Amino acid sequence: MIRRKFLAATGSLIAGLLLATSAQAAKVYQVGTDAAYAPFESQNEKKEIVGFDVEILKAVAAKAGFEVKFINTPWEGIFATLNTGERDIVISAVTITKERTQSMDFSKPYFEAKQLIAVSQKSKVTKFEDLKNVKVGVQTGTTGDEAVQKLQGKTSSNIKRFESTPLAIKELQNGGVRAVVADNGVVVNFIANNKNSKLKLIDDPSFEKEFYGIAVKKGNKELLAKINKGLDAIKKDGTYDKIYKKYFGK
Numbered sequence: 420m421i422r423r424k425f426l427a428a429t430g431s432l433i434a435g436l437l438l439a440t441s442a443q444a445a446k447v448y449q450v451g452t453d454a455a456y457a458p459f460e461s462q463n464e465k466k467e468i469v470g471f472d473v474e475i476l477k478a479v480a481a482k483a484g485f486e487v488k489f490i491n492t493p494w495e496g497i498f499a500t501l502n503t504g505e506r507d508i509v510i511s512a513v514t515i516t517k518e519r520t521q522s523m524d525f526s527k528p529y530f531e532a533k534q535l536i537a538v539s540q541k542s543k544v545t546k547f548e549d550l551k552n553v554k555v556g557v558q559t560g561t562t563g564d565e566a567v568q569k570l571q572g573k574t575s576s577n578i579k580r581f582e583s584t585p586l587a588i589k590e591l592q593n594g595g596v597r598a599v600v601a602d603n604g605v606v607v608n609f610i611a612n613n614k615n616s617k618l619k620l621i622d623d624p625s626f627e628k629e630f631y632g633i634a635v636k637k638g639n640k641e642l643l644a645k646i647n648k649g650l651d652a653i654k655k656d657g658t659y660d661k662i663y664k665k666y667f668g669k
Protein backbone atom coordinates (compact mmCIF):
# COMPACT_ATOMS: atom_id res chain seq x y z
CA MET A 420 0.00 0.00 0.00
CA ILE A 421 2.64 2.45 1.09
CA ARG A 422 4.81 1.19 -1.72
CA ARG A 423 2.07 1.81 -4.24
CA LYS A 424 1.49 5.31 -2.96
CA PHE A 425 5.21 5.95 -3.20
CA LEU A 426 5.26 4.72 -6.77
CA ALA A 427 2.30 6.90 -7.67
CA ALA A 428 3.97 9.90 -6.07
CA THR A 429 7.28 9.35 -7.87
CA GLY A 430 5.33 8.76 -11.07
CA SER A 431 3.60 12.09 -10.88
CA LEU A 432 6.82 13.77 -9.84
CA ILE A 433 8.52 12.43 -12.95
CA ALA A 434 5.54 13.42 -15.09
CA GLY A 435 5.73 16.91 -13.60
CA LEU A 436 9.42 17.17 -14.30
CA LEU A 437 8.93 15.99 -17.86
CA LEU A 438 6.22 18.56 -18.38
CA ALA A 439 8.39 21.30 -16.94
CA THR A 440 11.36 20.44 -19.15
CA SER A 441 9.26 20.12 -22.27
CA ALA A 442 7.66 23.49 -21.49
CA GLN A 443 11.15 24.91 -21.29
CA ALA A 444 12.28 23.27 -24.51
CA ALA A 445 9.29 24.80 -26.24
CA LYS A 446 10.36 28.31 -25.31
CA VAL A 447 9.03 30.29 -28.22
CA TYR A 448 10.29 33.79 -28.86
CA GLN A 449 7.73 36.33 -30.04
CA VAL A 450 8.99 38.09 -33.12
CA GLY A 451 7.72 41.48 -34.25
CA THR A 452 7.82 42.40 -37.93
CA ASP A 453 6.01 44.98 -40.03
CA ALA A 454 4.82 42.60 -42.74
CA ALA A 455 4.20 45.18 -45.46
CA TYR A 456 7.74 45.17 -46.71
CA ALA A 457 8.24 42.61 -49.44
CA PRO A 458 10.53 40.88 -50.14
CA PHE A 459 11.72 41.08 -46.52
CA GLU A 460 8.39 40.49 -44.80
CA SER A 461 4.88 40.34 -46.16
CA GLN A 462 1.68 38.34 -45.77
CA ASN A 463 0.70 35.74 -48.34
CA GLU A 464 -2.91 34.87 -49.30
CA LYS A 465 -3.09 32.59 -46.28
CA LYS A 466 -2.04 35.50 -44.06
CA GLU A 467 1.21 33.76 -43.23
CA ILE A 468 4.19 36.03 -42.76
CA VAL A 469 6.81 35.19 -45.37
CA GLY A 470 9.99 36.68 -46.79
CA PHE A 471 13.75 36.94 -46.60
CA ASP A 472 13.82 38.03 -42.94
CA VAL A 473 11.45 35.24 -41.96
CA GLU A 474 13.58 32.56 -43.59
CA ILE A 475 16.78 34.01 -42.17
CA LEU A 476 15.49 34.11 -38.61
CA LYS A 477 13.92 30.65 -38.85
CA ALA A 478 17.26 29.27 -40.05
CA VAL A 479 19.08 31.11 -37.25
CA ALA A 480 16.64 29.72 -34.69
CA ALA A 481 17.05 26.17 -35.97
CA LYS A 482 20.84 26.43 -35.59
CA ALA A 483 20.74 28.10 -32.20
CA GLY A 484 18.03 25.86 -30.79
CA PHE A 485 15.07 28.15 -30.20
CA GLU A 486 11.65 28.62 -31.74
CA VAL A 487 10.07 31.72 -33.19
CA LYS A 488 6.55 32.98 -33.67
CA PHE A 489 6.13 35.88 -36.11
CA ILE A 490 3.58 38.54 -35.26
CA ASN A 491 2.63 41.29 -37.69
CA THR A 492 3.45 44.48 -35.79
CA PRO A 493 2.99 48.08 -36.99
CA TRP A 494 6.32 49.79 -37.69
CA GLU A 495 5.36 52.73 -35.51
CA GLY A 496 5.99 51.53 -31.98
CA ILE A 497 7.62 48.27 -33.06
CA PHE A 498 10.76 48.97 -31.02
CA ALA A 499 8.75 49.80 -27.90
CA THR A 500 7.39 46.22 -27.89
CA LEU A 501 10.88 45.00 -26.93
CA ASN A 502 10.82 47.05 -23.74
CA THR A 503 7.26 46.12 -22.80
CA GLY A 504 8.10 42.45 -23.35
CA GLU A 505 5.39 41.95 -25.97
CA ARG A 506 8.12 40.96 -28.43
CA ASP A 507 11.47 39.29 -27.75
CA ILE A 508 12.93 39.92 -31.19
CA VAL A 509 12.31 42.48 -33.93
CA ILE A 510 13.37 41.57 -37.46
CA SER A 511 11.93 44.02 -39.94
CA ALA A 512 14.63 45.18 -42.34
CA VAL A 513 15.77 47.39 -39.46
CA THR A 514 18.79 49.53 -40.19
CA ILE A 515 21.33 49.62 -37.37
CA THR A 516 21.70 53.31 -36.47
CA LYS A 517 23.62 55.05 -33.70
CA GLU A 518 20.41 56.42 -32.25
CA ARG A 519 18.62 53.06 -32.21
CA THR A 520 21.63 51.35 -30.66
CA GLN A 521 21.05 53.50 -27.57
CA SER A 522 17.68 51.94 -26.87
CA MET A 523 18.04 48.36 -28.15
CA ASP A 524 20.71 45.82 -28.96
CA PHE A 525 21.42 44.59 -32.46
CA SER A 526 22.86 41.38 -33.83
CA LYS A 527 25.76 41.48 -36.22
CA PRO A 528 24.63 42.97 -39.55
CA TYR A 529 22.91 40.47 -41.85
CA PHE A 530 22.10 42.57 -44.92
CA GLU A 531 23.46 45.62 -46.72
CA ALA A 532 21.02 48.20 -48.04
CA LYS A 533 20.74 51.81 -49.15
CA GLN A 534 18.08 54.39 -49.93
CA LEU A 535 16.69 54.83 -53.44
CA ILE A 536 14.43 57.52 -54.84
CA ALA A 537 11.28 56.44 -56.67
CA VAL A 538 9.68 58.99 -59.01
CA SER A 539 7.27 59.01 -61.93
CA GLN A 540 8.85 58.01 -65.25
CA LYS A 541 8.06 61.54 -66.44
CA SER A 542 9.79 63.22 -63.51
CA LYS A 543 12.68 65.60 -64.09
CA VAL A 544 14.26 64.68 -60.77
CA THR A 545 17.75 63.23 -61.31
CA LYS A 546 19.32 63.51 -57.85
CA PHE A 547 18.48 63.72 -54.16
CA GLU A 548 19.18 67.48 -54.08
CA ASP A 549 16.28 67.98 -56.50
CA LEU A 550 13.92 66.94 -53.70
CA LYS A 551 14.86 69.93 -51.54
CA ASN A 552 11.56 71.75 -52.10
CA VAL A 553 9.13 69.11 -53.26
CA LYS A 554 6.63 66.85 -51.53
CA VAL A 555 8.27 63.54 -50.64
CA GLY A 556 6.59 60.46 -49.22
CA VAL A 557 8.28 58.29 -46.60
CA GLN A 558 7.38 55.62 -44.07
CA THR A 559 7.28 57.31 -40.67
CA GLY A 560 10.46 56.97 -38.63
CA THR A 561 12.46 55.05 -41.21
CA THR A 562 15.94 55.88 -42.39
CA GLY A 563 14.25 57.23 -45.54
CA ASP A 564 12.35 59.68 -43.32
CA GLU A 565 15.62 60.65 -41.63
CA ALA A 566 17.37 61.21 -44.97
CA VAL A 567 14.64 63.54 -46.21
CA GLN A 568 14.64 65.41 -42.88
CA LYS A 569 18.35 66.01 -43.34
CA LEU A 570 17.75 67.47 -46.78
CA GLN A 571 14.60 69.50 -46.10
CA GLY A 572 14.90 70.19 -42.39
CA LYS A 573 13.18 68.39 -39.52
CA THR A 574 10.09 70.58 -39.59
CA SER A 575 9.60 70.61 -43.36
CA SER A 576 5.95 70.50 -44.34
CA ASN A 577 6.93 68.81 -47.60
CA ILE A 578 7.54 65.47 -45.88
CA LYS A 579 4.43 63.31 -46.08
CA ARG A 580 4.60 60.38 -43.68
CA PHE A 581 2.83 57.06 -44.11
CA GLU A 582 2.42 54.09 -41.83
CA SER A 583 3.79 51.76 -44.49
CA THR A 584 6.06 52.04 -47.51
CA PRO A 585 3.45 50.62 -49.95
CA LEU A 586 1.08 53.43 -48.90
CA ALA A 587 3.75 56.02 -49.64
CA ILE A 588 4.30 54.47 -53.09
CA LYS A 589 0.56 54.47 -53.76
CA GLU A 590 0.47 58.18 -52.98
CA LEU A 591 3.31 58.71 -55.45
CA GLN A 592 1.33 56.90 -58.14
CA ASN A 593 -1.71 59.04 -57.31
CA GLY A 594 0.35 62.20 -57.65
CA GLY A 595 0.05 63.23 -53.99
CA VAL A 596 3.83 63.28 -53.59
CA ARG A 597 6.55 63.75 -56.20
CA ALA A 598 8.97 61.15 -54.87
CA VAL A 599 9.38 58.38 -52.32
CA VAL A 600 12.63 57.66 -50.50
CA ALA A 601 12.87 54.11 -49.20
CA ASP A 602 15.10 51.03 -48.96
CA ASN A 603 16.41 49.72 -52.29
CA GLY A 604 15.20 46.14 -51.87
CA VAL A 605 11.61 47.17 -51.32
CA VAL A 606 11.24 49.69 -54.15
CA VAL A 607 13.09 47.45 -56.61
CA ASN A 608 10.73 44.62 -55.67
CA PHE A 609 7.68 46.85 -56.04
CA ILE A 610 8.59 47.97 -59.54
CA ALA A 611 9.54 44.43 -60.60
CA ASN A 612 6.13 43.16 -59.49
CA ASN A 613 4.09 46.08 -60.87
CA LYS A 614 5.03 46.30 -64.52
CA ASN A 615 2.59 49.19 -65.01
CA SER A 616 3.82 51.19 -62.04
CA LYS A 617 5.04 54.03 -64.33
CA LEU A 618 7.79 54.64 -61.80
CA LYS A 619 11.55 54.76 -62.13
CA LEU A 620 14.34 54.64 -59.58
CA ILE A 621 17.20 57.02 -58.91
CA ASP A 622 20.32 55.82 -57.17
CA ASP A 623 22.02 58.84 -55.60
CA PRO A 624 25.64 58.31 -54.51
CA SER A 625 25.14 60.60 -51.51
CA PHE A 626 23.12 57.94 -49.66
CA GLU A 627 25.19 56.03 -47.16
CA LYS A 628 25.44 52.26 -46.86
CA GLU A 629 23.01 50.82 -44.34
CA PHE A 630 23.11 47.49 -42.54
CA TYR A 631 20.14 45.56 -41.21
CA GLY A 632 20.33 43.98 -37.78
CA ILE A 633 18.08 41.80 -35.65
CA ALA A 634 16.99 43.70 -32.54
CA VAL A 635 16.44 42.52 -28.97
CA LYS A 636 15.73 44.34 -25.72
CA LYS A 637 18.73 46.30 -24.51
CA GLY A 638 20.78 44.04 -22.24
CA ASN A 639 19.33 40.72 -23.41
CA LYS A 640 22.80 39.31 -23.93
CA GLU A 641 21.72 35.69 -23.74
CA LEU A 642 19.31 35.91 -26.66
CA LEU A 643 21.65 38.14 -28.66
CA ALA A 644 24.45 35.59 -28.28
CA LYS A 645 22.17 32.83 -29.56
CA ILE A 646 21.12 34.93 -32.56
CA ASN A 647 24.72 35.80 -33.43
CA LYS A 648 25.76 32.18 -33.07
CA GLY A 649 22.95 31.13 -35.41
CA LEU A 650 23.87 33.87 -37.90
CA ASP A 651 27.49 32.73 -37.95
CA ALA A 652 26.37 29.14 -38.50
CA ILE A 653 24.06 29.90 -41.43
CA LYS A 654 26.69 32.08 -43.06
CA LYS A 655 29.26 29.35 -42.70
CA ASP A 656 27.23 26.41 -43.98
CA GLY A 657 25.74 28.13 -47.03
CA THR A 658 22.18 28.46 -45.73
CA TYR A 659 22.41 32.26 -45.77
CA ASP A 660 23.62 32.29 -49.38
CA LYS A 661 20.86 29.94 -50.44
CA ILE A 662 18.17 32.18 -48.94
CA TYR A 663 19.85 35.31 -50.33
CA LYS A 664 19.91 33.81 -53.83
CA LYS A 665 16.26 32.83 -53.61
CA TYR A 666 15.22 36.44 -52.95
CA PHE A 667 17.86 38.57 -54.65
CA GLY A 668 19.55 36.34 -57.24
CA LYS A 669 23.31 36.08 -57.75
Ligand code: ARG
Binds near residue numbers: 460511558
Ligand atom coordinates in the same frame (compact mmCIF):
# COMPACT_ATOMS: atom_id res chain seq x y z
N1 ARG B 1 15.54 50.05 -43.14
C1 ARG B 1 14.65 51.11 -42.84
C2 ARG B 1 14.78 51.52 -41.40
O1 ARG B 1 15.27 50.80 -40.61
C3 ARG B 1 13.20 50.79 -43.13
C4 ARG B 1 12.69 49.55 -42.50
C5 ARG B 1 11.19 49.40 -42.58
N2 ARG B 1 10.81 48.06 -42.31
C6 ARG B 1 9.57 47.59 -42.43
N3 ARG B 1 9.35 46.32 -42.29
N4 ARG B 1 8.58 48.41 -42.65
O2 ARG B 1 14.37 52.56 -41.03
